[in-house]
Amino acid sequence: MNPTDRKYSKEHEWAKVEADGRVLVGITHYAQDQLGDIVFLDLPSPGDRVEQYKKLGEVESVKAVSDVFAPVSGQVVEVNPELAERPDLVNDDPLEKGWLARISSDTLEQDMDNLLTAEEYEAFLESEAH
């Protein structure tokens, strides 16, 4: 359920390094399930600077609004253009079509090292459940 091709934060975001070294980020299955039906995402603009573990944007679900945090520091290159019309993609396919932003990180290695592996993230979810 949580693929090993990316790493995870304790705030339930994922970060996946792409072939060109940029980082695709999104929220996990667990996060979208907790949020419920998502109707709006307030995401940064391309060019904005984000810091690891600091606010990346807001997710508005039917139930509540929640902050999303950046799993890596860097400059936002792109936000998912589909989400303006189809915020529900984050519920349906949080790991692929429902990605949130693409970030160019200048501290890539260090930031990725700070994050959890899929195995560690699952252990973390397990510990949270108890």
Added chain:
Amino acid sequence: MAEPLKRTALHGSHLDLKARMVPFAGWDMPVQYAGILSEAAAVRTRGGIFDVSHMGRVYVSGPQATELLEWLQSGNIGNLRKGRARYSLVCGEDGGILDDTVTYRLEDERYLLICNASNRDAVLQWMGRWRNEKGLQTVLEDTTLTTAMIAVQGPAAAALMDELCPQQPSKLRFFGSMEGEVLGSRAFIGRTGYTGEDGFELVIAAEDGPRVWEALRDRGMTPCGLGSRDVLRLEAALPLHGSDIDPSTSPLEAGLARFVNLKKEFAGGDALRRQQEAGVDRRLVGLLPEGRRIPRHDFPIQAEGQAVGRVTSGGWSPTLDRTIAMGYVPTRWAEHGQDLQIDIRGNLVEASVAALPFYTRKRS
């Protein structure tokens, strides 16, 4: 707060369905099963079932039951025919809304009063106080903990009820009621609900609850939680006590004057007559905000840069595919089409005052 959460007779069924449970008015209740929006859509297009066993179910009987209820309810009770029900307010002496209720007249001097879960104790106390003060011979029987209540709502509800009940509940008019059997279990059936859709509410013995719930599910009714219930009632602009109305708001401010008979004597009547004469300072209005940010309870409403009121309920309307809200604003800002702003966490969102309800079902 240390008191353990109460469980309805259907609690085990909710856990079996892996519902997400939340504390609500002292009860452990399902907020959603498959998802709030899909549940809301099921009710608008076909049918859904809600566990509403947390709502208070109080039988009021005795030679002076009518007299007591007439005094406690803003609407007429004495002229209610047997087998009919009335939505009405219970007001404090200052005219503030203690609760909104549905009163079913079962016999000349026997009624079933449905009140909100959060107000059950307050309503029972209020009724007990006036019964004693006026010396009225009345028996109050609270059956909330010994019965289950299921709302069956949606366009498919009437045909399904006829399948399960030999008394053919589809004969009932809106706000009519009957006693009968559902799947062989004794049931009280009212053609009422809180979704803006056609539907029924069933009161059955607690032990019959899970079996009836399962049977309704087997016949295609979608289990629906408090989340979709809130979406549906807001689309239909049905007020939620504790959010849109409360002891600090009056029925006249809330647009509920049609449920108040100012010509009769009732608790809060004098205060409301004075308010009617003076005119109300504020009104509960519908708001159609721009964009997809959701205005939620207590968010400030502005006019011309000044805070003028607060959102009482707001949400995403799947049926209208937009956000909707209600809130109180001073009367001078309450005209339909008036442009206002809602402060959504620092974002000033344009919102225009709109007619209520947001959604009305098409009647066949």
